[in-house]
Amino acid sequence: MKKFMSCLLVCILFLFCAFPAAFAEHVISTKEMVSGYYTYKIQDDGTAMITLYNGEEAELTVPTVIDGIMVTAIGPSAFEKGKGKDTLAVVSIPEGILSLGDFAFRWCSELQTVKIPDSLKEIGLNPFAGCDFLEIDINEKHEYLRLVKDVLYSLADRRLVYYSRQKKKGPYQLLSGVRIIGASAFYQCENITALNIPEDTALTAIGRRAFYHCENLESINLENANISTIGTEAFAGCIKLEKVTFPHKVSSIAERAFEGCTNLAELILPDTITSIGEMAFRKCASLTAVKLPEGVTTIGKNTFADCKELEEVTLPDGLGYIGGGAFQNCVALKKLELPEALDYIGSEAFDGCDSLAEISIPDTCSYIGANAFRSCKSLTKLVLPSYVYTINPSTFSGCIALEEVELPEELEEIGEKAFFYCLALKEITIPDPVEVIGDYAFSNCLALESVELPEDLETIGRNTFENCQLLTDLPDLSDLYED
Numbered sequence: 412m413k414k415f416m417s418c419l420l421v422c423i424l425f426l427f428c429a430f431p432a433a434f435a436e437h438v439i440s441t442k443e444m445v446s447g448y449y450t451y452k453i454q455d456d457g458t459a460m461i462t463l464y465n466g467e468e469a470e471l472t473v474p475t476v477i478d479g480i481m482v483t484a485i486g487p488s489a490f491e492k493g494k495g496k497d498t499l500a501v502v503s504i505p506e507g508i509l510s511l512g513d514f515a516f517r518w519c520s521e522l523q524t525v526k527i528p529d530s531l532k533e534i535g536l537n538p539f540a541g542c543d544f545l546e547i548d549i550n551e552k553h554e555y556l557r558l559v560k561d562v563l564y565s566l567a568d569r570r571l572v573y574y575s576r577q578k579k580k581g582p583y584q585l586l587s588g589v590r591i592i593g594a595s596a597f598y599q600c601e602n603i604t605a606l607n608i609p610e611d612t613a614l615t616a617i618g619r620r621a622f623y624h625c626e627n628l629e630s631i632n633l634e635n636a637n638i639s640t641i642g643t644e645a646f647a648g649c650i651k652l653e654k655v656t657f658p659h660k661v662s663s664i665a666e667r668a669f670e671g672c673t674n675l676a677e678l679i680l681p682d683t684i685t686s687i688g689e690m691a692f693r694k695c696a697s698l699t700a701v702k703l704p705e706g707v708t709t710i711g712k713n714t715f716a717d718c719k720e721l722e723e724v725t726l727p728d729g730l731g732y733i734g735g736g737a738f739q740n741c742v743a744l745k746k747l748e749l750p751e752a753l754d755y756i757g758s759e760a761f762d763g764c765d766s767l768a769e770i771s772i773p774d775t776c777s778y779i780g781a782n783a784f785r786s787c788k789s790l791t792k793l794v795l796p797s798y799v800y801t802i803n804p805s806t807f808s809g810c811i812a813l814e815e816v817e818l819p820e821e822l823e824e825i826g827e828k829a830f831f832y833c834l835a836l837k838e839i840t841i842p843d844p845v846e847v848i849g850d851y852a853f854s855n856c857l858a859l860e861s862v863e864l865p866e867d868l869e870t871i872g873r874n875t876f877e878n879c880q881l882l883t884d885l886p887d888l889s890d891l892y893e894d
Contacts, residue, residue: 446477453480460484460510469521470501473508484510487535492518506530511538514595524548531555534565536618537573540598544577564589569613571596578602580627587611594618594642597625606631617642619665624648632656641668643688650674657681664691666711673697680704689734693717699743703727710737712757719743726750733760735780742766745789749773756783758803765789768812772796781826785809791835795819802829804849811835818842825852827872834858841865848875857881 443452448466451459459480461473475482490499491514499519503526504511513535516522519542526548532555539545549558557564561575569590574583574597582605585592590613597603598620604627608614614636621642622628628649638658643665646652652672661681666688669675676697682704689711692698698718702725703710713736715721721741730750735757738744742765751773758780761767768789772779777798784790786809793807794817804826807813811834822842827849830836838861839853845865850872853859859879864886873892876882 444478449474449477451477451480451482452486454484456483458483460486460512461489462486464490467498469498471499472503473505475505475507481507483508485512485515487512488514488517490516490519492520492541497521500524502526504528504531509533511535514538514540517541517595520544527553527556529553533567534563534572536594537596537598539573540595542576545575546577547573547575559586565593574600574603576600576602580604582607585609585612585614588613590614591616592618592621595620595623597622599624599626601625601627603627604629608632608635610635612636614638616640617645619643619645620647621645622649626650628652630654633658633661639663641665643667644670647671653677657684659683662686664688666690667693670694682706687711687714689713690716696720699723701725703730705729708732708752710734712736713739716740728752731755733757735759736762739763745769749776751775754778756780758782759785761787763787774798779803779806781805782808788812791815793817795822797821800824802826804828805831808832820844823847825849827851828854831855837861839863841868843867846870848872850874851877854878 443450448464449461450463451461454460459477459482461482500521501524506528507530508528509530510533511531515538517540522542523544524546529550547558547563549556555566557566561578563573565572569588570593571589572593580602583603584607587609603625612635615638617638619642623644629651630653634656636658637660639660639662641664644667647667647670650673653674654677660683662683663686667690670690670693673696675695678698678701684704685706687707690713692715693713694717696719699720700723705727707727708729709732712734716736716739719742722743724747728750729752731752732755736759738761739759740763744764745766746769749772753773753776756776756779759782762782762785765788767787774796776796779799781803782805784807785805788811790810791812792815797819799819800821801824805828808828808831813833814835820842821844823844824847825845828851830853831851832855834857836856837858840863843865846869848871852875854874854877856879860881871888
């Protein structure tokens with residue numbers, strides 16, 4: 412008996428050693444497999460989910476069985492344009508399919524008809540975003556979905572899933588029972604001009620890209636909605652949007668929420684707002700004035716960048732952080748009062764603010780990023796805060812009208828091109844703690860006549876004073892050049 416068991420054990424070990432690749436291949440294939448035009452994977456309940464279609468049919472019935480395995484789900488982006496041949500015109504989803512994933516047929520521009528089965532229980536984020544000519548064939552008494560005048564709703568979460576791009580151009584009255592406007596629900600719908608929300612609305616959320624590039628949307632009144640957050644890119648690219656009435660309880664505006672709303676001229680933010688995301692109002696080219704609520708303590712990256720008509724900005728007293736590029740290329744901004752609580756000015760924060768002639772940086776500010784005031788062509792005078800120890804590269808480069816600069820007494824380093832091309836600067840006193848002056852730091856300062864250098868200066872760039880033609884009394888600095 413012992414001899415038999417020993418032989419059996421040897422045989423088993425031999426099989427595992429002889430065919431390791433076969434066993435490994437089998438383990439991998441149970442995760443994702445290919446059958447004809449379909450890639451699928453096995454779900455926890457043993458049924459299959461289609462994850463990718465790569466066929467060329469114009470008319471297609473989704474299979475209910477693949478390799479002998481029942482299909483119950485279509486996965487996220489499974490039929491999305493670019494993953495197949497974009498030839499689909501008619502699709503029938505058969506009975507037995509329970510779930511349709513996020514963006515399953517996104518950008519299928521030739522898709523004209525989709526038949527939805529009674530068995531479908533779950534529907535993800537707008538599966539038909541970007542489908543230009545689509546008509547949905549669905550039972551009017553469907554248990555989980557409802558199609559009302561070419562608008563598809565999910566009954567389980569009371570969500571507006573899909574708004575047809577074939578609807579007649581004009582305003583849309585939201586149904587009072589809708590709780591969520593789903594992600595990409597109105598994606599690139601050029602036929603909606605306004606969204607009207609009833610007084611008894613149940614609306615609590617607007618999803619990511621809900622109205623993305625709805626280029627004829629002119630106004631939206633969210634006053635009656637119980638919304639706390641405006642979603643990411645919710646109204647980005649709505650180029651005709653002129654006015655937004657925000658909900659009374661909104662506390663945050665997500666990143667890029669109104670980016671590229673080039674016609675948005677009026678912005679009245681409620682006092683409840685405490686957070687504004689990066690690039691939230693970037694490229695709002697018609698915006699002329701902004702008053703930020705007192706609860707806002709941070710302005711994110713590029714929040715108001717390229718707002719070329721922005722002339723007036725009122726900042727809250729508690730603002731402590733201005734992110735990189737926050738007001739970049741706001742060419743009409745002439746004056747800005749920074750609050751005493753401000754501690755951080757990010758890189759390129761005011762880069763390209765051509766008209767900015769007056770700005771007072773509070774003494775509490777300890778960091779000013781690279782290129783922060785680059786090309787502020789109207790800036791004439793500047794006093795830097797006491798706690799700034801480094802002037803970063805190109806911070807004031809191209810400030811052609813800058814005549815007077817007061818550097819902090821504890822300054823330790825001046826970065827490369829810090830004052831490059833400051834044409835009007837006539838004199839500069841560099842504090843004693845400064846040990847390093849970077850390359851081209853004062854290059855092309857054509858009016859510079861006098862420079863007072865610190866005694867303990869250790870390193871200076873070779874081209875630090877290049878083309879400073881009026882500066883004639885500099886000592887020999889060759890021993891301090893960087894190697």
